[in-house]
Amino acid sequence: MHSKDQICPDDYQKTASWLQSQTHHRPKVAIICGSGLGMLADDFKCQDSFPYSDIPGFPQSTVQGHAGRLVFGELKGKTCVCMQGRFHMYEGHSLSKTTFPVRVFKLLGVETLIVTNAAGSLADSYQVGDIMIIKDHINFPGLAGLNPLNGPNDDKFGPRFPPMSGVYDRDLRKMALELCKRMGVSQFVQEGVYCMVGGPNFETVAEARLLHRLGVDAVGMSTAPEVVVASHCGLRVFGLSLITNKVVKSYDDTESVNHDAVLEVGKLRSQTLQSLVTELVHWMDINNNTA
Ligand SMILES: O=P(O)(O)O[C@H]1O[C@H](CO)[C@@H](O)[C@H]1O
Numbered sequence: 506m507h508s509k510d511q512i513c514p515d516d517y518q519k520t521a522s523w524l525q526s527q528t529h530h531r532p533k534v535a536i537i538c539g540s541g542l543g544m545l546a547d548d549f550k551c552q553d554s555f556p557y558s559d560i561p562g563f564p565q566s567t568v569q570g571h572a573g574r575l576v577f578g579e580l581k582g583k584t585c586v587c588m589q590g591r592f593h594m595y596e597g598h599s600l601s602k603t604t605f606p607v608r609v610f611k612l613l614g615v616e617t618l619i620v621t622n623a624a625g626s627l628a629d630s631y632q633v634g635d636i637m638i639i640k641d642h643i644n645f646p647g648l649a650g651l652n653p654l655n656g657p658n659d660d661k662f663g664p665r666f667p668p669m670s671g672v673y674d675r676d677l678r679k680m681a682l683e684l685c686k687r688m689g690v691s692q693f694v695q696e697g698v699y700c701m702v703g704g705p706n707f708e709t710v711a712e713a714r715l716l717h718r719l720g721v722d723a724v725g726m727s728t729a730p731e732v733v734v735a736s737h738c739g740l741r742v743f744g745l746s747l748i749t750n751k752v753v754k755s756y757d758d759t760e761s762v763n764h765d766a767v768l769e770v771g772k773l774r775s776q777t778l779q780s781l782v783t784e785l786v787h788w789m790d791i792n793n794n795t796a
Contacts, residue, residue: 512562512601514659520562520605521612528553530577532586534786535610535740537731539622540764541570541771542747543589545782549578557590562609564602566590570768575606581787586610593727594646595705600653604734608662611738617677617789618735619782623767624723624746625707627716628697631748634773635693636781637723638681639673639744643700644729651703653730654737663737672736677743677785684784690777697722699746701729707762713752724752743785747774 525531530553538545546552557563557573566573571590578585592603607618624637631637646652658665678696685694700716702708704726708716716724723746735742749770750762 512605514661516562517605517608517612520560520609523561524555524609524613527555528577530584530586532577532584532610532613532615534583534585534617534619534789535615536585536587536619536782537591537621538587538589539591539727539747540568541623541768542621542775542778543570543572544775545621545779546576546578546587546589548779548783549576549580549585549587552576552578562605564592564598564605566592567596568593569764570771580783581790583786583790585786586613586615591727591731594651594703594730595726600646600651600730601656604653604730607731607734607740608738611662611740615740617741617743618731619785620728620731620742620744621778622699622725622728622744622746623749623771624699624725625750625752625762626723626748627713627752627754628695628722631695631722631751632693633748633750634770635695635748636774636778637695637697637699637746637748638678639699639746640678640696641673641698642729642732643698643719643721644733645700645702647729647733653734663739667737669733669736672732672742673744674741677741680788681743681781681785684781684788688777688780688784695722699728699744700724702726708752710753710756713754716752717754723748745778745781747771747778
């Protein structure tokens with residue numbers, strides 16, 4: 506492992522203390538924005554924002570569509586922190602680096618993590634532009650031994666062998682579906698299984714067919730490590746995938762996916778995603794229901 510990727514147990518606290526010295530916001534909800542979805546912080550009131558390069562211990566974003574900024578603010582009166590840009594394994598970060606912010610959020614007092622991502626669909630019934638509420642995930646790198654919890658367990662954060670069944674909070678999923686109904690957008694909202702692959706290449710046809718047979722509804726190159734670390738340290742988790750493309754499953758299909766097209770779809774659904782996240786955060790607040 507590269508030395509810049511090594512994390513000492515007190516590095517999380519150092520970063521959390523620095524952030525607490527720079528902002529008066531004390532967030533209960535953290536949001537991680539997927540590719541092209543950074544606008545989720547646009548509605549924050551009383552913003553304090555920090556480029557990742559200014560935050561001690563933070564990795565840097567290198568992917569287009571990930572601005573690399575941490576934004577604190579109020580969303581309908583609830584204090585939130587939002588990562589405009591996440592870290593991916595394929596960028597060369599260790600998994601402990603890609604998930605570093607999640608433990609910092611825990612130390613800041615965050616109780617709920619909302620993860621979002623751009624993903625390709627395998628499910629035949631899904632359309633580009635659909636929003637998938639994540640019901641569960643398959644962590645392919647994790648199954649192959651690439652897990653952010655590898656190494657000595659830090660008991661301060663959680664147990665050596667954390668359960669992962671029920672990791673995507675049932676009540677939040679149920680409420681999100683209900684909110685989508687009220688917002689009149691149910692026709693393009695799905696609930697399904699996300700699968701993380703390592704990337705950075707998109708899938709071959711044979712890989713796509715394999716994922717489809719395994720029951721994967723949407724595939725991407727992120728999210729699962731963040732969710733594993735969040736669940737390990739007791740955060741409540743909610744996840745949304747924006748379906749930005751259909752994964753090519755036929756050798757006769759001449760279409761192919763590219764990152765620019767992925768970013769374009771983010772613009773198409775930005776308003777709906779923003780509204781859904783805002784309404785969900787508001788619901789948590791009125792139900793005093795962050796944890
Ligand atoms: O998962 P997010 O960060 O949304 O990004 C998705 O979009 C990129 C591919 O276009 C990959 O990084 C994939 O994981």
